[in-house]
Amino acid sequence: MSNQLPVINLMGPTASGKTALACELYEQGHFELISVDSALVYQDMDIGTAKPTKEEQARYPHHLIDIITPLEVYSAAQFVEDACRLIDDIHARGKTPILVGGTMLYFKALLEGLSSNLPSADYAVRAEIEAKAEREGWESVYQELCKVDALAGQKFKVSDKQRIIRALEVFRLTGQPITKLQAEQPKNIPYRYTFHNHALLPDRVELHKRIEQRLKTMWDIGFLHEVEGLIEKYDLNDNLPSMRSVGYRQALEFIQKSDLSVEKRREMEDKSLFATRQLAKRQYTWLRSLQESHNFKTYLTVQQAQEDLRKCYG
Template structure:
């Protein structure tokens, strides 16, 4: 009999309804919820992240929410360490850990481990790379990457800005291509867990409608005011990882750089909607990639998932 600790992973793109499913499982009383969301770790970033409000968090507590300020950084490696510690603690309390969220990099790191000895992010180096992209164009940055790391140049497109930045950052910090370091370094696989993976993958048209409805509600309940308060409290700027979160980037640009006319506001809202739909598209791609290596059960509708998970965990 296996002595691996069972862990339920509940994944899905933004606005797919996964949090509601997790809360339904929590109602049973023998589970604890762990957030797998790189935006929910930030304090005071509530509306734009669709963070459960205080009453909801009291009713359905989530671990790994409100960990740091928007000025701080939280890595995938830190997530894996925190999540593994929580899994152990939750099982020690006789409960089942349910990890729920849409940050697929975190799920991938948990399922497959991380390459060791890659350098941590250096935001001075990143700022230097981004400044070159702004002044000389991203094609020039991409050409620099192809010179120092031809393999990465083959794998990435010029539009893969974050991946290009990370690859150049690693090269500038180590003097070696990231592809070489990744090939040489073993993975740290968490053998002590048995993962049960579930994904909510609704129809794209339905999901796009849900995303549009969510964003309209965010503007209505004061998302712009939230971003203004973040600018005032933290001097939030677009060099911070927190400010790159979908919605915040567009709102920040509008508040700092536009004439704040109705036309500019509508353009900002349209950009935020497009960016959120693109995020969902990337989440679908990540999930399909994970499904190639790991067993999954997927659901097209929330109702289907509710019925199945009730039977599974009933």
């Protein structure tokens, strides 16, 4: 194991305080930060993603922030490729990488590898599946999945919308169940790393308060103006992965499809809050799932994490 490279993974749901914790570790001088966030990769999407400010990024540089436009697609496979390259580069500079973020699919892909040769996302196919869900309901889409991939049907619930979409997308593109393809195909696991996994898992009530306060701050400092600027600069639509980010989807719909009244704005803000809470719930679920297969240290508060991480890496 001595020749394996250490990698610190710092995970947690949105608004849990993980970024501030990573920045504190960065100040010790022997770390570099890699963002593990599917929204922070997009340029010009700053307020709604809670992206570190330009000043914060200058003080605490993060790799994999602002690397593509909102019109482009960034996959988990691309993340693993970029992250492995950066991890090697950071170690070559004599430092240790801290991977910090809340996109659990990216962490899972790095920890466990990805099935190779699965088809890339096809947004026309995804749009067809979502259109069916709008017409007939998600139960109907879920039943379609159960017919073509019974194992996936057992694994997923009707509420697992993104996973259902991906499974049906793969079946429509290949004619094969995604569970069959995943079982048959080799994993590309980066064995040369030793992962040290840490997770902030705050009390849900406290986290919901933080989420609500963060969203209020976002509206106050001009999140809607940011989305209006994005619409002017880019040819956006709600099928783009960038516009599926919580907050952006609701703001885009509000600007493009509503009468912009105070009532509609309040409704949009409530939808954004609900969507962000649902995101946090999914992040908790992902983390619990990852804990079943990997060693983790978990913390209820940022203070607990600070004390332990100082001991481990101070």
